Amino acid sequence: MTDPSAPVQEQTLSGSPAVWRRVVAIARNAFLEAVRDRVLYNLVLFVLLLIAGAIFLGELSDGQERKIIVDLGLSTMLLFGVFISIFVGVGLVYKEIERRTVYAIFSKPVSRGEFLVGKYLGLCLTLLVNVVVMGAGVSLALLYARRGGDSLALTIWPAIFLIYLELMILTGVALLFSSFSSPALSALLTFLVFIIGHFSTDLKNLASTMESVVGRGLFNALYYLLPNLNNYSYITPAAHGQVPLGSNVLLAILYAAVYIAITIAAATLVLGRRNFK
Amino acid sequence: MSIVEIDQLTKDYEIGFWRKRKVRGLDALSLAVEQGEIFGFLGANGAGKTTTLKVLMRLTFPTSGKARILGEDIDKVSMHRIGYLPENPYFYDYLTAREFLEYCAELFGQPKQARKRNAEDLLSRVRLDEKRWDTQLRKFSKGMLQRVGLAQALINDPEIVFLDEPMSGLDPVGRREVRDLIASLRESGKTVFMCSHILSDIEVLCDRVAILKKGKLAHMGRLNDLRQQQNQENLVEIIVTQTDVPETFVVTETPGGVRIQAPGESDVDVVLTALRKVNGKLVSVQPLRQSLEELFVD
Ligand SMILES: Nc1ncnc2c1ncn2[C@@H]1O[C@H](COP(=O)(O)OP(=O)(O)OP(=O)(O)O)[C@@H](O)[C@H]1O
Ligand SMILES: [Mg+2]
Numbered sequence: 001m002t003d004p005s006a007p008v009q010e011q012t013l014s015g016s017p018a019v020w021r022r023v024v025a026i027a028r029n030a031f032l033e034a035v036r037d038r039v040l041y042n043l044v045l046f047v048l049l050l051i052a053g054a055i056f057l058g059e060l061s062d063g064q065e066r067k068i069i070v071d072l073g074l075s076t077m078l079l080f081g082v083f084i085s086i087f088v089g090v091g092l093v094y095k096e097i098e099r100r101t102v103y104a105i106f107s108k109p110v111s112r113g114e115f116l117v118g119k120y121l122g123l124c125l126t127l128l129v130n131v132v133v134m135g136a137g138v139s140l141a142l143l144y145a146r147r148g149g150d151s152l153a154l155t156i157w158p159a160i161f162l163i164y165l166e167l168m169i170l171t172g173v174a175l176l177f178s179s180f181s182s183p184a185l186s187a188l189l190t191f192l193v194f195i196i197g198h199f200s201t202d203l204k205n206l207a208s209t210m211e212s213v214v215g216r217g218l219f220n221a222l223y224y225l226l227p228n229l230n231n232y233s234y235i236t237p238a239a240h241g242q243v244p245l246g247s248n249v250l251l252a253i254l255y256a257a258v259y260i261a262i263t264i265a266a267a268t269l270v271l272g273r274r275n276f277k
Numbered sequence: 278m279s280i281v282e283i284d285q286l287t288k289d290y291e292i293g294f295w296r297k298r299k300v301r302g303l304d305a306l307s308l309a310v311e312q313g314e315i316f317g318f319l320g321a322n323g324a325g326k327t328t329t330l331k332v333l334m335r336l337t338f339p340t341s342g343k344a345r346i347l348g349e350d351i352d353k354v355s356m357h358r359i360g361y362l363p364e365n366p367y368f369y370d371y372l373t374a375r376e377f378l379e380y381c382a383e384l385f386g387q388p389k390q391a392r393k394r395n396a397e398d399l400l401s402r403v404r405l406d407e408k409r410w411d412t413q414l415r416k417f418s419k420g421m422l423q424r425v426g427l428a429q430a431l432i433n434d435p436e437i438v439f440l441d442e443p444m445s446g447l448d449p450v451g452r453r454e455v456r457d458l459i460a461s462l463r464e465s466g467k468t469v470f471m472c473s474h475i476l477s478d479i480e481v482l483c484d485r486v487a488i489l490k491k492g493k494l495a496h497m498g499r500l501n502d503l504r505q506q507q508n509q510e511n512l513v514e515i516i517v518t519q520t521d522v523p524e525t526f527v528v529t530e531t532p533g534g535v536r537i538q539a540p541g542e543s544d545v546d547v548v549l550t551a552l553r554k555v556n557g558k559l560v561s562v563q564p565l566r567q568s569l570e571e572l573f574v575d
Binding site for chain 1: 331334335336337338355356357359360361363365366367368369371372380381383384385386413426429433
């Protein structure tokens with residue numbers, strides 16, 4: 001029946017490579033799920049919107065249309081991405097527990113942490129495909145508008161990268177919520193985090209104006225707890241052809257890495273103690 | 278050393294949202310399963326069979342007590358050596374049967390060639406129609422899913438398999454096939470721990486059984502020993518296509534004739550003789566046993 005040499009091989013793999021193989025397998029499966037559940041169909045909608053926009057903008061006066069293409073294109077990219085992070089993200093773990101597909105997974109040599117990391121990376125891959133295709137669409141639209149070369153088609157990519165980082169953070173948050181609460185509540189909470197995360201600096205300012213110690217503590221806590229998503233919105237400057245500073249991008253990468261690591265670690269802690277129904 | 282040792286396992290479920298209540302799913306359960314046997318785990322609905330398996334698979338955590346599989350504590354034992362078929366299995370419905378099994382094999386770290394080969398071997402072993410191997414699982418019937426479930430439980434060639442109602446959802450032919458499959462596992466030296474309600478399957482397969490009642494171990498031992506303790510009568514059910522049969526039996530009318538409940542096997546002759554006289558036809562004869570768990574309700 002099964003390969004008699006397999007168990008021997010497995011034992012030699014008991015170090016970290018085996019862990020990563022499992023994580024990769026889970027991530028690939030999560031990506032496949034998104035593809036087969038037609039999550040990427042949103043791209044079709046995006047392209048249609050882009051074409052409609054291009055036709056409409058063609059009627060518009062000169063000079064402005066490139067800025068508008070970038071502004072609308074990247075904002076739509078963010079919006080679609082947020083929808084995917086939230087709606088796919090909150091179901092990522094919940095759906096598996098609810099349908100009891102986890103039974104067959106955790107009775108195999110798969111730890112709950114590996115499972116979470118795999119699911120997370122799978123959704124990140126989905127988002128990456130989404131963002132890259134949309135970014136290419138916007139670039140092409142720019143080239144089309146200019147009937148030739150346009151530096152904007154290249155300079156928007158750092159902003160696109162920042163959008164992707166933001167989506168990765170948000171997915172981590174969605175994953176964390178979904179490891180203990182229902183999809184509806186998780187979606188709501190993640191959406192709130194997204195909104196408040198964009199007013200993060202205001203939160204800090206608000207805290208400093210507070211009279212009461214409790215209020216100040218609360219807003220400060222929120223500031224440090226919620227992700228600071230301000231650092232990732234670079235759409236408007238990008239529309240004006242600006243490029244973010246390398247050091248800022250590096251900082252944004254580091255911040256995202258730490259934030260994501262913490263959310264996944266917390267989700268692992270929660271899921272690790274859960275009794276499946 | 279026993280291959281499975283369960284020691285004073287207790288599991289309380291908390292139910293209710295506002296006012297939490299506790300429901301005892303398992304109550305100080307202790308038992309041992311020996312290497313190489315087919316062990317039957319019986320009990321009425323809600324007795325705690327599934328709970329026991331879920332605790333062993335670490336899908337849910339016990340309130341107290343310990344369990345060991347293959348001599349290791351359940352949170353240390355290598356899952357490479359264990360197979361598990363969940364109750365009413367459900368798998369990723371966007372995958373085909375073949376893809377799902379290859380995925381499972383991948384989780385066990387098997388190399389690509391082995392994954393492909395093992396998936397195919399098992400799909401034919403559980404007798405899943407080859408035409409359906411590349412069909413998405415969302416289009417599978419319950420019995421077909423059950424077969425896929427069995428296949429995934431065996432994909433790593435485990436030393437011990439835990440099967441939660443392996444026959445459920447299968448047609449009569451399927452049940453026989455699965456029965457043969459389980460028997461063949463014993464022949465290749467595996468240990469099988471199976472939950473079931475179906476006495477006939479247990480009877481044919483199991484070396485020993487444990488009967489669970491409300492989370493507690495009610496009886497354990499060889500099936501024959503248990504049955505002898507019961508002194509049960511050998512009720513026989515006879516179905517014939519005639520209505521005039523000896524009055525001494527309990528008779529119920531069926532669309533095509535009658536169903537006779539005879540107190541012992543010797544009465545079958547009496548009925549058959551009577552039947553022949555009036556040119557009636559025999560439809561079926563079968564021993565009428567209550568399910569084992571019913572037998573042990575005091
Ligand atoms: N997730 C849960 N939450 C609350 N109570 C539960 C849960 N799972 C099981 N129970 C309770 O634990 C007891 C044992 O249930 P279990 O599913 O183990 O029974 P079983 O022997 O497998 O029954 P069946 O033959 O119907 O499959 C039952 O009283 C059940 O109501
Ligand atoms: Mg059960």
